[in-house]
Amino acid sequence: MRISTVWSSLALLAPLAVEAAVLAIDYGADYMKASLMKPGVPFDVLLNKDSKRKIQSAVGWKKGDRLFGSDAFNLASRFPNDVFLDVKTLQAAPYDSDAVSFYTKISTADVTETSRKTVALKQSDGKEWSVEELIAMQFSYVKDLAESFAQEKVRDVIVTVPPYYSQFERDAIVDAIEISGLKTLALINDGTAVAVNYAMTRNFNGAPEYHIIYDAGASSIRATVVGFQSMKDKKEGAGTQISVAGVGWDRDVGGLELDRRLREILIQAFNEKHKKDVRKDKRGMAKLWKEANRVKGILSANQEASSTVESLAWDIDFKTKISRATFEKACADLQPKFVQPIYDALEAAGLGMENVTSLIFTGGSTRTPMIQTAVKTAVGEDKLAYNVNADEAAVLGAALHGASLSRQFKTKNIKVNDIGAYDVQASYAAAATSPNAKPRSITTLIFPAGSKVGTKKTLTFKRKEDFTISLDYRTPVAQGFPTRMLEADIVGVAEAIANLTERGAIDPVVKATLTLSESGFVSVSDAVAFGEIKDDSITGKLKGFFAGSTSAEETSTGSAENTPPRETADEPSSSDSASATGSASSGAPEATPTTKKEQEEKPKAPIENTIALTVETRFTTLAPMTVSEKQESRKRLRAIDQEEAAKVRREEARNTFESYLYRLRDLLDDENTETPFKKCSTEAEREAIAVKLDDSFQWLFERGDLAETSQLLDKRIALETLESPIVHRYKEIEQFPEALNNSQKWNFHTRMFLTEARQNLTMESEADLPSKWTAEELDSLEKTLKEHETWLNEWVEKQRSVKSYQDPVIETTEMKARAKVLETQLYKLVRRKVPKVKKSKPAKKETEGKKSAESEDKEEAKGKEETEGGERQHDEL
Numbered sequence: 001m002r003i004s005t006v007w008s009s010l011a012l013l014a015p016l017a018v019e020a021a022v023l024a025i026d027y028g029a030d031y032m033k034a035s036l037m038k039p040g041v042p043f044d045v046l047l048n049k050d051s052k053r054k055i056q057s058a059v060g061w062k063k064g065d066r067l068f069g070s071d072a073f074n075l076a077s078r079f080p081n082d083v084f085l086d087v088k089t090l091q092a093a094p095y096d097s098d099a100v101s102f103y104t105k106i107s108t109a110d111v112t113e114t115s116r117k118t119v120a121l122k123q124s125d126g127k128e129w130s131v132e133e134l135i136a137m138q139f140s141y142v143k144d145l146a147e148s149f150a151q152e153k154v155r156d157v158i159v160t161v162p163p164y165y166s167q168f169e170r171d172a173i174v175d176a177i178e179i180s181g182l183k184t185l186a187l188i189n190d191g192t193a194v195a196v197n198y199a200m201t202r203n204f205n206g207a208p209e210y211h212i213i214y215d216a217g218a219s220s221i222r223a224t225v226v227g228f229q230s231m232k233d234k235k236e237g238a239g240t241q242i243s244v245a246g247v248g249w250d251r252d253v254g255g256l257e258l259d260r261r262l263r264e265i266l267i268q269a270f271n272e273k274h275k276k277d278v279r280k281d282k283r284g285m286a287k288l289w290k291e292a293n294r295v296k297g298i299l300s301a302n303q304e305a306s307s308t309v310e311s312l313a314w315d316i317d318f319k320t321k322i323s324r325a326t327f328e329k330a331c332a333d334l335q336p337k338f339v340q341p342i343y344d345a346l347e348a349a350g351l352g353m354e355n356v357t358s359l360i361f362t363g364g365s366t367r368t369p370m371i372q373t374a375v376k377t378a379v380g381e382d383k384l385a386y387n388v389n390a391d392e393a394a395v396l397g398a399a400l401h402g403a404s405l406s407r408q409f410k411t412k413n414i415k416v417n418d419i420g421a422y423d424v425q426a427s428y429a430a431a432a433t434s435p436n437a438k439p440r441s442i443t444t445l446i447f448p449a450g451s452k453v454g455t456k457k458t459l460t461f462k463r464k465e466d467f468t469i470s471l472d473y474r475t476p477v478a479q480g481f482p483t484r485m486l487e488a489d490i491v492g493v494a495e496a497i498a499n500l501t502e503r504g505a506i507d508p509v510v511k512a513t514l515t516l517s518e519s520g521f522v523s524v525s526d527a528v529a530f531g532e533i534k535d536d537s538i539t540g541k542l543k544g545f546f547a548g549s550t551s552a553e554e555t556s557t558g559s560a561e562n563t564p565p566r567e568t569a570d571e572p573s574s575s576d577s578a579s580a581t582g583s584a585s586s587g588a589p590e591a592t593p594t595t596k597k598e599q600e601e602k603p604k605a606p607i608e609n610t611i612a613l614t615v616e617t618r619f620t621t622l623a624p625m626t627v628s629e630k631q632e633s634r635k636r637l638r639a640i641d642q643e644e645a646a647k648v649r650r651e652e653a654r655n656t657f658e659s660y661l662y663r664l665r666d667l668l669d670d671e672n673t674e675t676p677f678k679k680c681s682t683e684a685e686r687e688a689i690a691v692k693l694d695d696s697f698q699w700l701f702e703r704g705d706l707a708e709t710s711q712l713l714d715k716r717i718a719l720e721t722l723e724s725p726i727v728h729r730y731k732e733i734e735q736f737p738e739a740l741n742n743s744q745k746w747n748f749h750t751r752m753f754l755t756e757a758r759q760n761l762t763m764e765s766e767a768d769l770p771s772k773w774t775a776e777e778l779d780s781l782e783k784t785l786k787e788h789e790t791w792l793n794e795w796v797e798k799q800r801s802v803k804s805y806q807d808p809v810i811e812t813t814e815m816k817a818r819a820k821v822l823e824t825q826l827y828k829l830v831r832r833k834v835p836k837v838k839k840s841k842p843a844k845k846e847t848e849g850k851k852s853a854e855s856e857d858k859e860e861a862k863g864k865e866e867t868e869g870g871e872r873q874h875d876e877l
Contacts, residue, residue: 020408022185023146023157024399025139026193027173029088029218029256030364032057033392034142035399037409038150043399045392046145054391058085059137061123066644068141077290080108080282081124086256089219090119090131092168092622097480102252106260106289108282116623118172132172132625133633136179140637143182156185158402160394161520162222163189163247163421166477167485170520171624174564179633185402187519190394191215191224192244192418194362197397198388199240199414204228209357210245210349211385212342214375215394216365218256222249223341225349225356231415239413245351246450247421248344251478253337255296255365261330262322263292266307269320276314284313299324300367328370338374348450358385362393418453423474424485424522426514431462445474447516454518456525461510466493469512471522482621486565488512488524489616496529496611503608505531510613523565527613564624565617646709653712654704660716661700664693664723679804680729689722725807732808736799739812743792743819750785750826754778757829770835781825788822 021038031054034046045053048069060072060083067075076083085107093099095113103119104111110122120128139157146154159173170187177184191213198211208229215222227243266288270278278284287309298305304323312318342359346352359379365371367390376384389396401416403409424447430440446457461467467490473483493510500508508531515525625633667677668690678686696715704712757778764771795810802809 020156020406021146021150021152021154022399022402022406022408023143023154023182024159024395024402025142025157026160026190026395026398027088027135027138028057028364029086029254030057031055031218031391032138032142033395034146035395036146036150036154037399037403037406038152039408041150043396045395046142046149048145055142056085057088057138058083059134059141060084065647066137066640068138073290076108077283077287079124080286081110081122083286084109084121084129084134086218087121087131087134089256091135092166092172092481093119093131094480094482094622095119097478099251099478099480102256106256106263108286108289116625118622130633132176132179133637135173135176136633136637137640139176139180139182140641143180155183156402156406157182158185158398158405159187160190160193160398161187162217162220162249163191163224163244164220164222164249164251164477165520166422166473166481167520167522168477168481168622168624171564175625175630179630179637181634184519186405188398188401189224189244189247189418189520190217191222191226191247192242192416193394193397193401194360194388195224195226195228195242195244195397196401196414196416197393198360199228199242200397200400200412202228202240204230204240206230208243210351210355211357212345212359212379214342214359214361214363214366216254216338216361216363216368216371218254218364220249220251220254221338221341221363221365221371222247223345225345225351231413233413236413239415241415241417243417244419246345246347246349247419248341248346248348249421250337250341253334255368257334258296258331258365258368259289259292262296262327263288265322265326265330266292266295266318266320270312270318273320274316274318276316278313281313287312295322296327296368299327300369324369331370335370335374338371339378342375342378353379353383356383359383360385360388362388362390364391366390418518418520419449420447420451420453420516420520421449422477423447423449424451424516425472425474426459427470427472428461428467446471446514447522451516453516453520455516457514459512459514461512462507463490463493463510464497466491467510469514469524471514471524484621485522485619487618487620488565489618490524490527491614491616492611493529493613496613497531499611500529500531500533500609503531504533505609506534507531512615517564519564521564524615524617525565527615529611529613530609533609650709650712653709653716654700654707657696657712657716658700658704660719661693661696664689664719665697668693676730677726680733681726682805685722685726689719692719692722729804729807732812733804735812736808739815739819740792740796743788743815746819746822746826747785747789747792750781750822753826753830754782754785772832772834773829777829781829784822784825788818791818 021036024035024037026033033054035044036046037043047053048055050070052070055069056073058069058072058076060067060075060079062075062079062082072083073085076085086103089099089103093103094117095111100111100119112120112122112128114120114130118131120130121134122128143154143157157177159177161170161173165173173187174184194213194215195211198213208227210225210227213224213226215224224244225246227241227245229241229243230238231241232238263285267278270276270288278288291307291309295305295307299322302324304321307318307320307322309318346356356379359375361372361375361384372384400411400414404411404414423445425443426446427441427443430442432439444459446459447455459469468487469490470487471485473485476483490510490512497508497510508529510527511530512527513525515521515523517523667675668686670678672678696719699715700707757773761771761773761775761778792815799808799810
């Protein structure tokens, strides 16, 4: 299925004139997958250095060396404090949240609190790394793989996220992207990415088809109800419309929770048998975590699995057997949670199971039999579909969607309408109706759960002073997470209102635009002061009569950008999509928004009616990283990268130097006296090299581990200086016959050319014809030929007397250069074209006489034709 999908997608992709690469990353708690879209490069999943299609989401250190993927994962049992796994579960998690509590149960890493009240992980040497920095390291690793494969810099990236990710978590993933040196093209919900991959090779005719994308991953289970329908576009032709209708999820159920419960079974078995608590041994716990994941995979295909761990803890070897029934009994309370996201997604979409064509499995945990059984019971076996690659569908769909956003590729026409997962509301202080009025706050639901992303809504306020709009989730997105996302201060109101009033504006108001971007970010994107200015001129009255006036309840249209509402050095580009709009009047209740669908875009108000206001965004709860913090993190990662690059260069220099020493030793120790090395060297030269070689071996043995790269290079250069004359002699002996043959060849060709050219020159002179060459040019060529022949004969004779262990008296490079001079001069004459013979013009009288004779001949022929025609007519009569 994967191969057909890849090649059919390739047929639909054609690069435009501007080449660019788009990187897609499906970042999971256990594994991450990547795909690269680049013109001329096969579209597929990116392989790591071990040619694996998926990379474990792990980063660790071994004695100062940083490792990624399976290399880091395999070290967890040896260095439990220096290997960090499953850090995705900690993205933007407050230090006192359930997410951190769960992480401490599954991981042996030391967790600390950051200045932003989030989480950092501490190494055994005391170094602390924020979650954003650890994920940025993994993104940077994938970026290096992509650049190595593409042979060019990779900048733009699209990353999958769960649909339930809040603004805090989306900010954290974008911060990690920026720290890694990439630029966020977009974030895409993973269920939506799978839907894009599913639609890439399929056509949908007739009524909309609804499918459930059931994604059981390591960190959670989520279900996405997606509608597929064919559409037609005048510019892009026929295509597919993907509309997300509803989502459901459970953050607490996934592969990690299954691994945790299976490890608890192993812990209990060890403690009961050996009367010791293995929880007190970090290495033992790390070993059991790895073993639990392995046993879970075995139980997915077998009824029973054997678990064996050598020297688990306190030098005790552990061995036990676990049945699938025991494992499923330990997870019995999770059975209803496996399917609840499906019911939640259907309820959000307003659909029933009878409206669904199929349920599409994706995610690694869907291979677990208890999950498959629960889903089969809930939806029916006839609804289950396994027609996408459970591991790769999300990353391939994200890559295809990223290619369409980059505008550097021509892709199949697929339009995506996604939705927000949470109720988002705006709060602000009500305008005072009297000096003694009590302050009160107004809360308005702006973007209900299920609102389409790419939506802008406008709130209208009757204000005379600066004020603040707060954006909140109606309910907490998870235990321990705040509800307030940000506060936006609208600044410059008093001055703007005064200016509009001076211009004659009637009841000026403040309009604030709130945005739900394509990537799921909520923000106050802009604010203006607006007032209708009455125009008393005849033109203004006619304009007002025919066009009407603009009320204070107008709505704005336009697509929301992907820009997060925070400090960022790189602004992502906006993507085209249809957007819903909203407005609010300043009556009671104040600023209640309403939505109008399919409304045509109204002309913008005249510039004199509008004054832009300043929007200052503040984060009072869980703040994203500031620009300075990201720059500092980027500097830390670059320092590590440079240090590792220096280590690689040093190791390469050491290995190359060591192999060079052994090669020289073999040349010296070879008992065969007829080797090129010995034939081209003297005894004194070999002895000098032998002495230097012994010194180098001794130095490498004593100081090689501490030596700098420059020292290793200097030691090698010192030996190469002694060896290079010998190598040069051998190369000269090897290349001399070819160089001599080449020189003699051009002598022969030149001699043959001169003989023929002089003969032609003589014959052309006798026939009074133009010649290609002059006698002087041929003489000059002959002079060059004789000089070359004389030089060659003299020095070749000298070279024949030189011994193989002596330096050559004539270099092949000089022979080639002198032959090139002769070749160039010869070709200059050979390629010359023969001059054209100029035709002489006839005299004027002769031309006129010729024309007169020709006209007489024509008249005589014409008269003859008329006579013959008359005779034929007479004969016919």
